[in-house]
Every structure is written in structure tokens, then in C-alpha cells.
Amino acid sequence: MISKKMEEALNAQINAELFSAYVYLSMSAYFNSSDFKGFANWMNAQAQEEVAHAMKIYNFLLDRSGQVVLAAIDGPPTEWESPLAVFEAAYKHEQHVTSLIHNLVALAIDENDYATKNLMDWFVDEQVEEEASASEIVEQLRLIGKDGPGLLMMDRELAQRKFDPAAGE
Numbered sequence: 001m002i003s004k005k006m007e008e009a010l011n012a013q014i015n016a017e018l019f020s021a022y023v024y025l026s027m028s029a030y031f032n033s034s035d036f037k038g039f040a041n042w043m044n045a046q047a048q049e050e051v052a053h054a055m056k057i058y059n060f061l062l063d064r065s066g067q068v069v070l071a072a073i074d075g076p077p078t079e080w081e082s083p084l085a086v087f088e089a090a091y092k093h094e095q096h097v098t099s100l101i102h103n104l105v106a107l108a109i110d111e112n113d114y115a116t117k118n119l120m121d122w123f124v125d126e127q128v129e130e131e132a133s134a135s136e137i138v139e140q141l142r143l144i145g146k147d148g149p150g151l152l153m154m155d156r157e158l159a160q161r162k163f164d165p166a167a168g169e
């Protein structure tokens, strides 16, 4: 069993992960319509990874005989000024998600809920990677600036990313 308080907090995190998927799908659509297909691909893979994160918590709640309650998902932003602005927003978003995960760790410790604490340890590690990959792209885009060939090369590089279905494991 899981406490009501922890159950509500995990349901809120399912919503936050699905909102993240919305954010990245919206960014993917923005890149697609700006003809940056590689950036769009990267964002699409990221969105799928967010759904895998949501499902990891969803399945955990069911395993713990908790109730999954899916709430409405807010609409994501739809416009950005540049590829750099998109990735800066993605990086900022991941920093926010990290703070949500850290709050869940604190709650699990407070509740002596070791199973949830274990699950959250996985997410703590995952957030280190999430922030690192977004921040790395931000740094590269800052170096590239308005250089067209540089942007094109980067777009080609990010076209290589493939969603790994094992990402949530």
C-alpha cells in the first residue's frame, strides 16, 4: 500500500511528465515547421522518453495498489524566437522537473516510504542526464550563434537521436 499523500504526489508527477511530453512535442512541431528536421527529431525522441517516465510512475502506483488519477494536461508554449531559445527553455524546464523530483524524494523520506524513495533515486540520476544533455546543446548553440552552416551541422547531428524504449528501465 501507499499513503494517500504519496499517491497524490506521484499522480501530480505523472501529470508533470506528460506535460513535459507536451512541451517537447510542441517544440518538435515548431522545429518541423522551421525546417529543422534534426532538432524536431531530437524533441520527438525526448517527448517519447517523457511518456516512458510517466508510465514508470503509473506502473509503480499500480504495483503498490495505489490509484492512478489522470488530470488534465496544461497546454504547452507554441512559439520561440530561435533554436537557442527553444533549448534554453528545455533546459530551464528540466531544472524545474529536477526540483519536483527532489521534493518527491524529501516526501518519501518523510513518510518512510522506501519503495518510492528507490524509484525516485532512479529519477534523480535521470535528471542529471536530462539537464546535462539540454545544457550541452544550449552551450553548442551559443557557440554557433547565427552561423547558418553551424546550425545545419547541428541539425544533422541531432537527427541521429533515436528513442530507446529501455529509457524508462
Ligand code: FEO
Residues within 6 Å of the ligand: 017, 020, 049, 050, 053, 094, 097, 130
Ligand atoms: Fe521526465 Fe525530462 O524529465
